[in-house]
Amino acid sequence: MHILITRVDAIGDVVLTLPLCGYLKQIRPETRITILARNYTKAVIDASDSVDGFIDYDAIFALPEKDQIAQIKQHKFDAILHLITQKDISNLARKAEIPIRIGTISRPYHWRDCNRLIWLRRKVSDEHEAVLHFRLLKPLGIKEVPDELWRYYQMNKLATLPAEFSDLLITDKFTIILHPKSNKNALEWDLQRFSELIDLLDKNRYQIFITGSKKEQEELKPWIDTLPRHVIDLTGQLPLDQLITFIKHTDGLLAASTGPLHLAAALGINTLGLYPNFRPKHGGRWGPIGPKANYIETQTESLDSISAKEVFDKIKVWGKGAKYMGPNV
Template identity: 65%
Template structure:
């Protein structure tokens, strides 16, 4: 069976799609899973064995309408799961003649163009986003949702990391990434709070890295220059494939509700996420999903109520990752 899943939004959304894909592959032997996603998220797909093929959403949408349908048809998908609801993709899948088209009752445009409907209202749900994905597998798999969803991330294909970065990780100190920004996609802890936290982290015990995109590097530059000399600035240096590998090689990561936070959880390292306490942005819906995860929810409309001392207390509980470097 060839199954297409759609998740055309951000890095974290694609990360949280991996458990469903891995579970489907285990439950339906011989299944090929393809994801329709944005170009910049491809590195997430490449590192995981849960997905076999990548269909570039932006390239598909750049084609004339008739070629879009023909392209979709050429992949000979047996089923499509609309994890993200896009009216034009619903119509395209219908015109392409995909046999099983799974959508939700809550989207009226799914009523005529999907032939398998699941009752699902995301905004009102108390379930985690990754668990909501599993609700949409019912027309294909009747098995109960597994308990430890992180067992199905299947991150194995890490890009080689240049020696310079490997040496930065080669220390007896606890290595921790602080990822301050979110591209304005989530609430952000103040840079002043990050600075206070850095002051609490003993440089004899912790090796601290700051990460961020090239765009965020410009925004963070004045702040980074104000930090103590032992803090290592990696902003703008790591394209996504290398960032994933670097995250996998450290002991912990602190961030808001961002893609790197979800990647850290998927890699299985110590992960602390900072969240608002209101739906649908809270940790219950978007919290880090992994074997060593934790979160703090704010008591106000911002993250200002989260103190550096509270974050430091959580980080102190973390244990250094045990790795076989042989």
């Protein structure tokens, strides 16, 4: 069976799709999986052993409709899972005559375009996003949700890291990434709180990196200019495929609910997310999933009620950091 999975939103959303792909590959190894996503998330898909193909959403929908249909038909998909609900994709799948079209009953256009409907309203659910994906497998006869979803990420195909960046990781210190921004996709911790945390992290024990997109680089520069000299600014310097590799070879990452946070969890390093405690953005719904992943929820509608000391108390027990801390910790 060849399955098309749709996830045309942000990097973190695509990361949280991978456990579904990995589980499908485990229980039905003959299954072929293609993901329809945006080109800027392609590096995530390319890193996974469980995904066979990628279709660029923007490239497809830049074509005339007859060419869109022809492009989809040539793949000979047996089924489509609408993990993201968009009318244009739903309509195209029907016109391309994909035999099994699975969508949610809560979207009226799915009544016309899909021939397998399930009851699912993500915005009012407290189940984790990655778990909700599995609900769409019911029409394929798969009803169980496996334990330890992080085992199914299968992000093993990593890009080579240029020496200028790999050399930064040759250190006896605990390497930690602070990723302050979220491309405005989530609530963000105040930069002053990050500064307070940096002051708590002993420069002789921790090597600190700041990451962010090229767009965020300009926004963060005035703040980065105020930081101690031992903090290394990597904002805007790492394309996504190299950022994935760099994250994999560090010891820990701190961020709000954003793509690099979910990448860190999927890659198995120490991961700490900062979340509000209200629906639908709380940690139980969108928290990082990984063997060393954790999160802190605020008790207010702002992340700033989370103190630097509270975050530091979580970080100081991570891996190498714990053995460096001494008798007073």
